[in-house]
Amino acid sequence: MTRQRLGVCYYPEHWPKSRWRDDAAMMKEIGLSFVRIGEFAWSRLEPCDGVYDFAWLGQAIDALDRAGLKIVLGTPTATPPKWLVDKMPDMAALDANGRPRKFGSRRHYCFSHEGYAQECDRIVERLAESFGAHPAIAAWQTDNEYGCHDTVLSYSPAALRAFRRWCETKYRRIETLNQAWGNVFWSMELRSFDEIELPNMTVTEANPSHLMDFQRFSSDQVIAFNRRQIQIIRRHAPSATILHNFMGSFVDFDHYALGDDLDVAAWDSYPLGFLERSSHDDAFKLRYMRVGDPDFQAFHHDLYRACGRGRWQVMEQQPGPVNWAPWNPAPAEGAVRLWTFEAFAAGAEVVSYFRWRQAPFAQEQMHEALLLPNAMPNEGYDAVARISQELAMLDARVETARAPVALIFDYESAWAWRIEPQGQDFAYFDLILSIYRGLRRAGLSVDVIAPTAAAVAARRLIVAPALFAPSLEFAEALAESGATLLLGPRAGSKTADFQIPADLPPGALRRLIDIRVRRVESLRPGASIKISGGGAFVRWREFLLLGESVRRELASDDDETALARCGNVFYLSGWPDEKLLASVLRRVFRAAEIATLDLAENIRIRDNGAMRYIFNYGAEATDVSALIGEETLLLGEPILEPCGVAAFRRATDR
Numbered sequence: 301m302t303r304q305r306l307g308v309c310y311y312p313e314h315w316p317k318s319r320w321r322d323d324a325a326m327m328k329e330i331g332l333s334f335v336r337i338g339e340f341a342w343s344r345l346e347p348c349d350g351v352y353d354f355a356w357l358g359q360a361i362d363a364l365d366r367a368g369l370k371i372v373l374g375t376p377t378a379t380p381p382k383w384l385v386d387k388m389p390d391m392a393a394l395d396a397n398g399r400p401r402k403f404g405s406r407r408h409y410c411f412s413h414e415g416y417a418q419e420c421d422r423i424v425e426r427l428a429e430s431f432g433a434h435p436a437i438a439a440w441q442t443d444n445e446y447g448c449h450d451t452v453l454s455y456s457p458a459a460l461r462a463f464r465r466w467c468e469t470k471y472r473r474i475e476t477l478n479q480a481w482g483n484v485f486w487s488m489e490l491r492s493f494d495e496i497e498l499p500n501m502t503v504t505e506a507n508p509s510h511l512m513d514f515q516r517f518s519s520d521q522v523i524a525f526n527r528r529q530i531q532i533i534r535r536h537a538p539s540a541t542i543l544h545n546f547m548g549s550f551v552d553f554d555h556y557a558l559g560d561d562l563d564v565a566a567w568d569s570y571p572l573g574f575l576e577r578s579s580h581d582d583a584f585k586l587r588y589m590r591v592g593d594p595d596f597q598a599f600h601h602d603l604y605r606a607c608g609r610g611r612w613q614v615m616e617q618q619p620g621p622v623n624w625a626p627w628n629p630a631p632a633e634g635a636v637r638l639w640t641f642e643a644f645a646a647g648a649e650v651v652s653y654f655r656w657r658q659a660p661f662a663q664e665q666m667h668e669a670l671l672l673p674n675a676m677p678n679e680g681y682d683a684v685a686r687i688s689q690e691l692a693m694l695d696a697r698v699e700t701a702r703a704p705v706a707l708i709f710d711y712e713s714a715w716a717w718r719i720e721p722q723g724q725d726f727a728y729f730d731l732i733l734s735i736y737r738g739l740r741r742a743g744l745s746v747d748v749i750a751p752t753a754a755a756v757a758a759r760r761l762i763v764a765p766a767l768f769a770p771s772l773e774f775a776e777a778l779a780e781s782g783a784t785l786l787l788g789p790r791a792g793s794k795t796a797d798f799q800i801p802a803d804l805p806p807g808a809l810r811r812l813i814d815i816r817v818r819r820v821e822s823l824r825p826g827a828s829i830k831i832s833g834g835g836a837f838v839r840w841r842e843f844l845l846l847g848e849s850v851r852r853e854l855a856s857d858d859d860e861t862a863l864a865r866c867g868n869v870f871y872l873s874g875w876p877d878e879k880l881l882a883s884v885l886r887r888v889f890r891a892a893e894i895a896t897l898d899l900a901e902n903i904r905i906r907d908n909g910a911m912r913y914i915f916n917y918g919a920e921a922t923d924v925s926a927l928i929g930e931e932t933l934l935l936g937e938p939i940l941e942p943c944g945v946a947a948f949r950r951a952t953d954r
């Protein structure tokens with residue numbers, strides 16, 4: 301098993317060459333092992349069309365290598381230079397209003413533009429030829445944060461052409477597409493694939509089936525774009541480790557599908573920025589403004605572990621205030637350390653900080669780094685030095701044990717409920733995160749999984765909220781898993797074509813529990829439906845018809861079924877508030893015979909193999925001795941300080 305290591309993101313092209321050696325020495329001194337470079341450097345690698353300058357990059361790699369550091373080399377395709385954009389102005393993506401997304405920041409390209417894709421092939425090929433065999437290159441990163449700044453969907457002529465062909469490949473006959481989309485409605489029928497338009501600038505909402513296919517197509521374009529780079533790198537460096545850095549709360553393409561082409565999934569963790577951007581209320585944001593949402597980071601660790609089939613890392617860890625959220629507070633003392641250990645607890649191979657030195661110029665000049673703009677160490681630098689000493693002392697290895705509890709996260713579901721929320725605040729991501737939070741409050745370590753037969757096998761409990769259109773095969777895999785299941789709300793409520801199932805929702809899931817959903821309603825803020833035993837439905841509720849084998853476990857105060865049960869299969873017919881969720885989960889845990897805890901709002905634990913980690917996200921020291929028992933602490937104290945981390949090896953692996 302490999303060691304847990306630290307890294308940093310570095311931009312040698314921003315600093316004089318004379319500085320590189322000192323930087324490398326300082327990095328080494330605080331225990332960093334990996335340095336990511338190159339991902340935005342196209343204008344320096346190819347200053348004019350076909351004129352390459354890789355010498356400086358080679359020198360930077362050598363300077364880092366000589367200090368004993370390993371390199372993650374990024375392909376520069378997120379930042380096409382001006383000469384390239386001028387050469388093919390139609391490579392720009394068009395937004396939903398048909399306006400070009402211009403040069404002057406980054407990600408100014410359309411995934412469907414074949415000319416741009418060929419330019420990318422060329423620069424990636426050159427880089428892979430030059431550095432593919434370099435012994436200091438530990439990994440390659442493709443592009444940077446696909447989709448950042450809302451760049452997956454493009455309404456360009458190139459996207460239109462490619463979408464028509466995509467539809468033709470999928471449906472073969474236009475009549476089949478008309479049927480699948482229900483185009484007889486509002487006389488939307490088409491006579492050929494060349495009549496297909498993109499679903500923007502329509503008078504009122506576009507057809508949800510059309511929107512869904514456009515979203516699927518756009519996701520496929522990202523995956524194809526990435527795959528071209530991977531194939532080129534693999535040709536020149538057959539044993540290279542290839543990764544991509546994903547983002548937080550971002551669902552615009554299917555990350556599982558993209559992850560299938562990678563060796564390692566990485567993600568960029570900015571806990572304070574993400575909290576400020578989240579839909580939490582002000583009281584929550586104030587409470588956690590310096591340490592972040594206690595579940596947000598862990599959720600993504602668990603999600604990206606699934607995208608990397610077990611191998612994952614944090615590529616960009618926030619070390620200080622960022623510049624891009626509505627407000628940008630400084631982390632609490634100890635927060636960077638807490639975030640770092642939480643990632644390792646969830647099986648990260650590397651935690652890498654963004655960035656080495658704060659740039660005094662351009663868009664991110666207010667974004668802190670490990671060093672100040674004048675190269676003096678900043679707070680993040682000292683935090684990292686301490687963390688690396690502790691890691692050496694702990695000598696823990698990268699582990700990813702399969703958790704008995706799994707939560708299904710599905711990209712198509714995220715798209716579906718964005719396309720057709722039906723209630724303005726039906727946000728799939730929020731629903732998933734609230735259920736994840738409920739599981740973690742019960743002290744559980746969770747695997748986030750894709751809806752596949754392999755992922756659901758050998759689990760004790762599977763939670764599958766709002767699963768858009770599960771197939772019959774998947775419903776069977778769920779049944780065969782033998783796990784206790786918590787389904788709903790909205791589960792199986794559509795077919796893959798985005799239509800209501802022939803015999804009503806939950807479609808294929810009726811194999812598991814004989815219910816039908818006859819009516820749904822969405823609830824405005826402030827409205828709620830009380831449920832027996834405490835708590836309420838908010839935002840969303842359904843009205844069920846129950847088959848004979850199904851029992852009503854919980855009822856609403858207007859006498860509708862709130863929780864239905866058949867054997868070990870539960871169906872929850874609404875969006876639960878915190879109290880209702882806790883009471884539903886208690887029943888489900890009992891059925892699954894899972895022992896749970898009742899953790900305080902600020903305390904979280906993570907079990908991984910024999911290790912147990914405890915984290916204090918609160919502003920007060922908290923007594924966690926009951927969670928430790930007689931075990932010997934390797935890190936932390938039983939009275940856990942704010943931002944504290946405790947870790948111990950459990951005598952038995954429970």
Ligand code: GAL
Nearest residue numbers: 444445448568570622654667
């Ligand atoms: C990430 C991005 C980095 C940098 C960082 C700032 O989204 O990958 O290049 O912009 O945010 O927080």
